[in-house]
Each structure stands twice: as structure tokens, then as C-alpha cells.
Amino acid sequence: MVDILQVRRLTKRFDNKVAVDGISFSLKGGQCFGLLGPNGAGKTTTIEMLEGVLAPDEGEILFHGKPRSSTFRQLIGIQFQNTALQERLNVLETLKLFSRLYESPLPERELLQRCQLDELAEQDTHKLSGGQRQRLLLAIALINDPQLLFLDEPTTGLDPQARLNFWKLVEQIKASGKTVLLTTHYMDEAHYLCDEIGIVDQGQLIARDTPQNLLDQHIPGIYLSVSADYEPLLDTLGIGCEHQYGWCRWKSNNVKAQIEQLQQAGLQLGDIQIQRPNLDDLFLNLTGRSLRS
Ligand SMILES: Nc1ncnc2c1ncn2[C@@H]1O[C@H](COP(=O)(O)OP(=O)(O)OP(=O)(O)O)[C@@H](O)[C@H]1O
Numbered sequence: 085m086v087d088i089l090q091v092r093r094l095t096k097r098f099d100n101k102v103a104v105d106g107i108s109f110s111l112k113g114g115q116c117f118g119l120l121g122p123n124g125a126g127k128t129t130t131i132e133m134l135e136g137v138l139a140p141d142e143g144e145i146l147f148h149g150k151p152r153s154s155t156f157r158q159l160i161g162i163q164f165q166n167t168a169l170q171e172r173l174n175v176l177e178t179l180k181l182f183s184r185l186y187e188s189p190l191p192e193r194e195l196l197q198r199c200q201l202d203e204l205a206e207q208d209t210h211k212l213s214g215g216q217r218q219r220l221l222l223a224i225a226l227i228n229d230p231q232l233l234f235l236d237e238p239t240t241g242l243d244p245q246a247r248l249n250f251w252k253l254v255e256q257i258k259a260s261g262k263t264v265l266l267t268t269h270y271m272d273e274a275h276y277l278c279d280e281i282g283i284v285d286q287g288q289l290i291a292r293d294t295p296q297n298l299l300d301q302h303i304p305g306i307y308l309s310v311s312a313d314y315e316p317l318l319d320t321l322g323i324g325c326e327h328q329y330g331w332c333r334w335k336s337n338n339v340k341a342q343i344e345q346l347q348q349a350g351l352q353l354g355d356i357q358i359q360r361p362n363l364d365d366l367f368l369n370l371t372g373r374s375l376r377s
Contacts, residue, residue, distance in 0.1 A: 087149070088113045088232055088263050089134065094143035096129050103129040105287035106143070113231075116254075116264040118274040120363065121284035122373070127267035128165065130284070131236050134265065135162050147232075158187060161230030163221045165237050169209045175220055176205040179227065186228040199223040199253060215246025222253060233257065235266040239273060251276055271363035281363070285371050299361050303369050308342060309333040309357040317349055331357070 089111040096104040104126045111117050119127045132138040134145060136156060147156055169178060176192055183189035196202045199219040204212065212220060218238055225233060235254070239247040247270075254277055258264060268274050274281045275295045282292040291298055309331040310318070318325055318332055323342075325332035336342045339358060346356055368374050 087111065088147065089265070090144075090146040090149070091134065092144040092146075094130065094133055094145065095141050096126075096133060096138065097141050102287050104133070104140075107284070107287070107289045108143075109282055109289060109292060111263060111265060113263050114258075114261050115279045116258050116266065116277055118278035118281045119265070119267045119284050120269065120271065120274040120278075120281050120367075121267075122269055122367075125269075125284040126287040127269075127284055128236055129287075131234055131265065131267050135160065135234050137162075158228060159231050161225035161228060161233045163218075163225040163233070163235045163238055165240070167221055167224070169217075169220075171210070172208070174206050174208055175201055175212070178209050178220065179223060182224045183227050188229075189227045190229050195223040195226055198226065198256070200249070213246070214242050215249060218242060218246070218250055219253065222250075226257070230262065232263045232265065235264060237267055237269070239268070239270065247273070271367075275363055283363075283367060283370065285367075290370055291366075295363060298366055299363070302366055303335075303361040305335040305337050305361070306339050307333050307357075307359040307361060307365075308336050308339065308346075309359065310346070310351065310355055314351065314355070317351075321345060321349060333359075335361075 087110040091110065092108050094104055094107045095102070107130055119130060121127050129138065133140045136152060145152060170181060173181065176196070179192045179195055183192065196205055199222050201216070201219055201223060204216055209217070209220065222238070239250050242250065251273065254264065266277065278295065280292065280294055281298070282289045284290070291302070293301070309328070312327060312330050312332050315325070315332050323334055325334040343356060347353070364374060
């Protein structure tokens with residue numbers, strides 16, 4: 085597959101602060117690539133340079149192997165973190181307004197249907213819920229039927245149901261063959277939606293691969309946890325553990341044998357949690373800090 089986007093040694097400084105520090109990666113057509121990192125890691129600054137909103141201080145961005153030309157904006161879609169919507173316009177009128185910016189916009193009715201907004205066409209945009217507003221911003225980003233779609237923290241602040249709903253829309257967009265680049269600080273979002281993720285920390289891309297390869301490579305094994313009340317028992321069994329929200333947790337390379345050992349010591353199966361490492365564990369492993377801290 086041809087690289088749709090190539091990014092080389094991208095760097096951005098604000099005064100003395102290096103916000104993005106020599107990031108390089110490439111993105112294949114049809115792929116969903118996620119930049120995952122904590123607040124202030126440099127995700128938005130990176131995506132804004134790729135979108136052409138911010139000028140890099142150093143580095144190179146190639147679209148289909150060439151520097152971005154004046155037509156680039158017609159071929160991409162952007163869902164910004166914050167987009168100011170025109171006062172006193174409803175959803176349909178808003179789509180019509182933004183459609184004027186493009187040479188060949190998709191029909192508004194198709195956009196409404198794709199983003200589950202049919203029943204909200206006449207709704208004032210300032211009366212939309214958080215999830216409905218994000219779906220409208222997604223519809224705006226899709227007006228020109230873009231090849232490459234940028235989603236900057238699209239589900240931040242949404243309730244779990246609205247987030248799941250949004251993920252389903254992104255899945256449909258992926259299935260239609262579009263390339264998606266998204267930023268998020270939700271590990272479950274990155275794991276669910278992205279074919280590949282790049283972990284960003286302090287302006288640098290510290291790891292990049294499929295979520296599962298990253299986990300297998302950096303933190304093989306399975307976590308076992310029991311209530312912290314059982315810590316004295318773990319001590320007698322010689323099991324060292326870390327404390328996590330009232331639980332004692334440790335990594336096991338032989339889950340079956342260790343569960344039998346715990347059962348022989350008097351624990352019930354229901355007392356033991358078994359958990360595969362997740363991207364938060366990966367981030368902690370790579371940086372010594374939690375994604376959520
Ligand atoms: N316009 C600006 N002027 C000065 N500093 C900035 C500016 N924009 C970003 N920064 C700084 O650059 C760093 C990276 O910010 P950025 O917004 O790219 O991070 P992020 O990973 O997107 O964070 P978040 O998840 O909170 O959106 C931060 O330290 C931020 O304070």
C-alpha cells in the first residue's frame with residue numbers, strides 16, 4: 085500500500101518550550117493511526133502541523149510522496165477539538181454554510197444520515213448535546229468526502245454511550261476506505277479504533293506499532309490481582325506485588341499454576357482478577373508514569 089502521509093523529523097517550539105521534538109512516521113492509505121499520549125504530550129501540535137494549521141519549525145510533511153500543494157485542503161477533513169459554530173443556525177443550515185467552502189460537497193442529506201443527524205436537522209446547534217455536537221463536527225469534516233480525516237480528541241468529555249456511538253461512526257468511515265489520523269488520551273479508544281498507534285510523550289514518538297504488538301513486545305504476561313486484604317498471604321507465598329486502588333497486582337508468566345497455588349492457600353476463584361496488560365500499563369512501562377496522571 086502507498087504511504088498517503090510521510091512525516092519526517094517534525095519539530096515545533098513555542099518560546100523556549102519544544103512541543104514536538106523530531107517526530108517521524110508514515111501513514112498508509114486506509115489505515116487508522118492514533119497518536120496516544122497524556123495532556124501536553126504534543127498530539128494537537130503535531131496534528132495541527134499535519135493539517136497545515138501550524139507551520140513546523142523543522143521537518144518535512146509529504147502527501148502522496150510530495151510536499152502538500154494548494155489542493156491539500158480540498159482533499160482532507162478536519163474535526164478540530166473546538167470549532168465555533170455560527171449562532172442561530174440549525175444543523176442543516178450549518179452544513180449548508182460549510183458546504184460553500186468546497187468545490188464538490190457531498191449532499192447534506194447524505195451527511196446527516198452518515199452521522200446519525202437526520203432527526204436533528206432542524207435543531208439549533210447550540211441546543212445539541214456533547215455527542216450530537218461531535219457528530220455534527222464529524223459531518224462538517226466529511227463534507228468534501230476527504231481521503232484523509234483528522235480527528236483531534238473527538239470524544240473528550242463525552243459520556244460512555246456517546247463515545248461508543250462515535251466509535252461506531254468512525255468504524256463505518258474506516259470501512260469506507262478513508263485514512264484516519266486521530267489523537268486521543270483514551271487508551272481504550274486507541275485500542276478499539278486504531279490499526280496502529282504512536283505513543284507520544286514530551287514531544288517525542290516513543291513507540292509505534294499495532295496495539296497488540298506493542299503490548300506483546302513490551303509487557304508480555306498476564307496480571308493477577310487480589311484484594312489488598314490478602315497481602316500478608318501473598319507475602320507467605322513469596323509473591324511480590326504492586327498496590328493499585330485497593331488491589332495487589334503482579335505479573336505472572338504461569339497463570340494456571342499460580343491460581344492453583346492461591347486456591348490451595350484458601351482463595352476462591354472469585355477473589356482473583358485476571359487481566360491482560362493494556363495501553364496504560366504500556367505507557368507506564370515505557371515512561372514510568374501513567375497516561376492518566
Ligand atoms: N500556542 C501555544 N503557545 C505556547 N505553548 C503551547 C501552545 N500550544 C501548545 N503549547 C504547549 O506545547 C505542549 C504540547 O501541547 P499540545 O496541545 O500539542 O499537547 P496535547 O498532547 O495535544 O495535549 P492535550 O491532550 O491536553 O490536548 C504543551 O506544553 C503546551 O502547553
